[in-house]
Amino acid sequence: MNKKKILIGLVSCGILLAACGVGNEKNDESTTPEKETTGIKLGTVGEFPVVEETLEMTMMGPGAGMAEWKDMAVFQSMADKTNIEFSFTTPPMADFATKLNLAFASGDLPDVLFGTDANNLTPEMEMQYGEQGILIPLEELIEENMPNFHKILEENPEIRKSITTPSGHIYTLPFIPRGSTSIWPRWPLWYNGEWLDALGVKELPKTTDEFYDLLVRFRDEDPNGNGKKDEIPFTDEKMDSRLWLLGAFGLTDRTIEEIDGTVVYAPITENYKEFLIYMNKLYSEKLIDQEVYSQSGEQKKAKGQNNQLGVFPDWYSMFTTGKTEKEAINDPMFFPLTSDINKERIAPASTRLGRATFAITSKNPSPEASLRWVDYFYTPEGSDFLNVGPEGALWEYAENDQGERVRVFTEGVDIDNTEDSRSKVTPDYGIPVPKMSFPGSEKTYTPIIANANDKVDTSFNDFIEEQTNEKIEPFAKVTFPLLYLTTEESEKVRDIATDLKAYVEQMEAKFITGLEPIENWDKYVETIEGMDVATYVEVYQGAYDRWENAE
Structure with a gap:
């Protein structure tokens, strides 16, 4: 996917930034006033124009x-x-x-x-x-x-x-x-396809034991072939990819979670404890990058481009490894695991x-x-x-040698920086906008290409779609629905949420790295209970029930 030269279909990512504004006169009404629409003649619903006069x-x-x-x-x-x-x-x-x-x-x-x-x-x-x-x-x-x-x-x-x-x-x-x-809650985990080939791995791990065994092979069998013991079986940044591994233990995130209609606080469940024990095992045996809690994204990418990584997170694997799209098709997406405590395959999913x-x-x-x-x-x-945008601004129709009608960039568009031109045509750039992006629309609305006879290679996009459909869609579970808390509910949980997040984040790192022995689990749970986690769960249970029963 050459994002500079071919525009197949873009989705705005909401940038949580801001702007200023002025408008009309001050409104002193405390309730919605009756609208005075006299003189405004509307057209037919669902058709243009919306109004008959400007x-x-x-x-x-x-x-x-x-x-x-x-x-x-x-x-x-x-x-x-x-x-x-x-x-x-x-x-x-x-x-x-x-x-x-x-x-x-x-x-x-x-x-x-x-x-x-x-x-x-x-x-x-x-x-x-x-x-x-x-x-x-x-x-x-x-x-x-x-x-x-x-x-x-x-x-x-x-x-x-x-x-x-x-x-x-x-x-x-x-x-x-x-x-x-869009179903990805964040970037996935990817396997280094070259390492899998070097070790003759034909099937990806399906259980936590199989995943452990493969990481051991990555560590010990020189899959990068340089004769050095410099392989890092699994890396991350601050364990932000935990949600993909938590699925093996029946959870999808380190927060409140809805499970069969019941709201639980995941970090005090036995499932989460088993996750910590497993991750500590990986870390203690150097199957996890020992710099996992300290390295930057650039440091991770440097290791990837040095062919030192076996399993790693990124939006696409090539962003870490520096490979081409064609080469990245050989890097398979992580397949959801099961474990002794959870036999159901689960993949975390976005609310979309x-x-x-x-x-x-x-x-x-x-x-x-x-x-x-x-x-x-x-x-x-x-x-x-x-x-x-509309025809004639960023793109226009042209006919290729086969007589097919295709969309090409208009004259003046910098083919090496098409996003710069697109940002001048539409507000759908860097901010969330009111719309629905439809699956398969990139097939309905032809890609925009530089020249009418350019061949559009969709193999990488097809690969991403196939991997998502195979490894996330069938097992997708949203951690907790997007819903509203009342003002009173928000006030009840605001401070509790802040305290819980800080403490759990700190303790997870300590448990995984071994600075805190898992034998102190009961003390950890007692501390969380002392932070009034019961009220926190109760509020979200009420909000969930209200959401679930809404018509």
């Missing part, structure tokens, strides 16, 4: 600093399609959270918030400003004005539950990734949902029109449009 609105969002939103082809084209023209407030992302708070405090808000996320438009803010009528509830308007998004909610009731606050209202719209890697990417304030002259405008992005066509 409607002007204001929008606030975090700017990536690459181009002004008013100059972006996506917004210009949407204005032509919909008859809705926005004026924009898009200060730098680094200031956005602060400026958004100031805008809410002053009432100087735009009609629409776009490209926000749950780190700057927090769940607490959603509920607070929703209850005050500053953010308007969307649930009834969605059904009437968003046929595409409404269909998604009907087909995925867990999404509706996860964007609905405890009061029963929906105040924001989400980003819904569904591409081949990013909340709070679009909201409508009480200043908005036509919430209905705003929702019809954004609903387009919840279609395959609209998602692709938001990703790469």
